[in-house]
Amino acid sequence: MPRPRKNASQTEGEADPGLLGLPAALIDMIDPALPKTSQVYGIMRHAIVNLHLSPGSSVNEKLICDQLGISRTPLREAILQLQSENLVAVIPNSGTYVSRIDLQSVFDGQLVREALELKVVRLAASRMTPQFERALDFNLHRQHRMWSDHDYTEFYKLDEAFHAMICAFGASAYVWKIINSAKAQLDRVRWMSYPLVSHLDVVLKEHMAVVDGLKQRDPEAAA
Structure with missing residues (x-):
């Protein structure tokens, strides 16, 4: 090269x-x-x-x-x-x-992430606790605040923490480590889309739907 x-x-x-x-x-x-x-x-x-x-x-x-x-x-x-x-x-x-952004790696990362996270969120829904509900609510509250402030860096960190929390609770921190490694190229594309307010709206609404499904102990609604 x-x-x-x-x-x-x-x-x-x-x-x-x-x-x-x-x-x-x-x-x-x-x-x-x-x-x-x-x-x-x-x-x-x-x-x-x-x-x-x-x-x-x-x-x-x-x-x-x-x-x-x-x-x-x-x-x-x-x-x-x-x-x-x-x-x-x-x-x-x-x-x-x-490295340059590789579109095949972006696709592969999305595939791995979706497959594992769908499984993990279903597991999390079946074992919800009041303590974990409060942790999710706190994270979601802070996401709302960063969204309002247009603080993309902090919103990104909270987005990552949100998914890491669910992985650790539903399965283990090791599963998030696998996902994190697989989605490295995907993350750069995600970051480029963060300044788009419409994209943040979609992300926030998706997270709210996940939390609602988890609180209902409904694996399909959470996924």
């Missing part, structure tokens, strides 16, 4: 946008008390999915290590995880690049 070309609007001497590293909002997120690799993976994945690191851009390992105050080892381990999800491509004698 050849090194990605510069954009037509990018003149000689200008910095490649992909070499600018991580956005400031993500830099202070490393907790020294927790394993570094998983944290770096989460930060990098967030930056790629939210298009802070754009498709085709170069990953500047040295700059990112300097920004996060880490050695190369946790970053490279995180890159291996991202590579397994087809979010980055490691090119020998060239470097690491953010």
Whole structure:
């Protein structure tokens, strides 16, 4: 795979946008008390999915290590995880690049997600508890608030947390881990649609319908 070309609007001497590293909002997120690799993976994945690191851009390992105050080892381990999800491509004698969005992977991710989540939400409906109802209501309340504020970043986080909660309750956190890995390419497409208010309306209404079905202990209505 050849090194990605510069954009037509990018003149000689200008910095490649992909070499600018991580956005400031993500830099202070490393907790020294927790394993570094998983944290770096989460930060990098967030930056790629939210298009802070754009498709085709170069990953500047040295700059990112300097920004996060880490050695190369946790970053490279995180890159291996991202590579397994087809979010980055490691090119020998060239470097690491953010992968282009692959439509087949988007389709596959949607297929895996729908199949597993439909099963999980049915299981969750059969074992609902008052405590879990309250947790869902709290998440949904916050989704409404972020929707009203047009805070797409926080809405996305709550959207992810909503599905992760149901997976953990209906089956296990491991099931969400499988889904999360399979939908990596899909997530970038989802993020691009978030600024569309009509899309957020649809997502919010779908979540409300899921919660209503779960509260009724009705597997089919929840699914």
